Amino acid sequence: MTYTDAAGIELKNTAEQRVEPIAGNTLRLTMDWNIQSFVTQVCLELMEEKQANEVSCIVMNPQNGEIYAMANVPEFDLNRPFELPEGTTCESEEMRQDLLNKMWRNANVSDTYEPGSTFKTVTAAAALEAGVVTFNDTFSCPGFYIVEDRRIRCHKVSGHGSETFLQGIQNSCNPVFIQVGLRLGAERFYSYFEQFELLEKTGIDLPGEARTIMHDPKKIGEVELATISFGQSFQLTTLRLLTTISSFVNGGHTVVPHFGMAISSFDGTSTQKIAYPQGTHVLDEAVSAQMRECLESVVAEGGGNKAYIEGYRIGGKTATSEKLPRGTGKYISSFVGFAPADEPQVIIIMTVDEPQGIYYGGTIVAPKVKKIFENILPYLNL
Numbered sequence: 097m098t099y100t101d102a103a104g105i106e107l108k109n110t111a112e113q114r115v116e117p118i119a120g121n122t123l124r125l126t127m128d129w130n131i132q133s134f135v136t137q138v139c140l141e142l143m144e145e146k147q148a149n150e151v152s153c154i155v156m157n158p159q160n161g162e163i164y165a166m167a168n169v170p171e172f173d174l175n176r177p178f179e180l181p182e183g184t185t186c187e188s189e190e191m192r193q194d195l196l197n198k199m200w201r202n203a204n205v206s207d208t209y210e211p212g213s214t215f216k217t218v219t220a221a222a223a224l225e226a227g228v229v230t231f232n233d234t235f236s237c238p239g240f241y242i243v244e245d246r247r248i249r250c251h252k253v254s255g256h257g258s259e260t261f262l263q264g265i266q267n268s269c270n271p272v273f274i275q276v277g278l279r280l281g282a283e284r285f286y287s288y289f290e291q292f293e294l295l296e297k298t299g300i301d302l303p304g305e306a307r308t309i310m311h312d313p314k315k316i317g318e319v320e321l322a323t324i325s326f327g328q329s330f331q332l333t334t335l336r337l338l339t340t341i342s343s344f345v346n347g348g349h350t351v352v353p354h355f356g357m358a359i360s361s362f363d364g365t366s367t368q369k370i371a372y373p374q375g376t377h378v379l380d381e382a383v384s385a386q387m388r389e390c391l392e393s394v395v396a397e398g399g400g401n402k403a404y405i406e407g408y409r410i411g412g413k414t415a416t417s418e419k420l421p422r423g424t425g426k427y428i429s430s431f432v433g434f435a436p437a438d439e440p441q442v443i444i445i446m447t448v449d450e451p452q453g454i455y456y457g458g459t460i461v462a463p464k465v466k467k468i469f470e471n472i473l474p475y476l477n478l
């Protein structure tokens with residue numbers, strides 16, 4: 097900066113000095129622009145088709161936690177943060193503020209939800225590792241299971257009849273998972289939540305990560321245990337669930353989900369890779385192989401079949417959870433899928449909040465995740 101007098105003559109010896117801008121460092125991200133654009137487009141399409149409140153999606157490498165895409169629609173224009181999406185009606189200023197707050201949040205990281213059946217992967221992994229069940233154990237589902245004074249329904253009211261544990265996973269049968277959860281017992285089940293790091297934040301390099309809201313371990317009775325075993329009565333983020341399921345299918349080690357890869361000096365002469373903790377082993381490798389196998393069979397033969405792609409091996413699990421308070425007919429539907437099923441390189445979670453009309457995760461979300469896989473597997477040379 098320079099100063100002049102009234103005649104425009106530059107003044108010498110002023111205290112102010114011009115400071116040249118310094119070029120900053122370059123942060124390299126794991127995010128892939130093409131995948132991010134495609135995923136956002138698929139989320140918008142689903143939100144529109146189902147007249148839903150919100151659609152969220154994360155695409156990650158389950159081996160190392162690199163996030164390729166993270167979408168949360170409706171989005172907002174950073175240049176116009178106070179503009180709500182077109183067609184939004186607000187009855188009051190308070191409502192407008194709530195909607196703005198909701199729009200600004202990254203639901204994947206900051207919002208917890210009741211996961212429903214995708215959480216059955218946790219029950220299965222814990223029970224298989226504890227040795228309280230094998231794939232061939234047989235169960236019987238008359239359409240409900242009685243725990244203490246409660247009659248807890250299966251989603252198939254007429255019942256699944258006689259089935260093995262593997263078929264129970266494919267059918268997503270609640271009575272099967274209730275019985276497996278009861279075999280584990282509250283104390284052991286809870287210790288697996290700790291082992292699988294479900295009660296901790298993932299450590300993602302984004303602000304505002306929400307923590308899991310779980311029962312006090314001393315207050316888990318049989319009814320609570322039964323509902324936890326099929327993914328109800330507690331809340332976590334989609335990011336937390338995706339990160340834990342990653343460790344189930346990657347051979348059993350934890351990962352830290354992240355965007356930051358490396359920092360390069362502005363002139364490109366030096367690059368420093370960002371290091372993340374080496375994963376700890378949280379699940380037996382043989383059980384991890386079983387998890388890949390059973391979740392692949394869910395897509396090949398079970399409730400996730402709408403994500404099946406000829407020529408690709410895909411594993412996954414669907415979920416449909418009724419929002420609280422129950423009985424209002426509002427749902428969150430979701431799907432978690434990974435590929436290739438024998439050695440996963442990509443894992444995806446997608447949730448849709450309050451879809452209208454048909455709301456089953458297997459019917460409405462699985463086909464969208466399939467669409468993402470169809471697009472990105474060839475793109476990633478898989």
Ligand SMILES: [Zn+2]
Nearest residue numbers: 237250256269
């Ligand atoms: Zn059943």
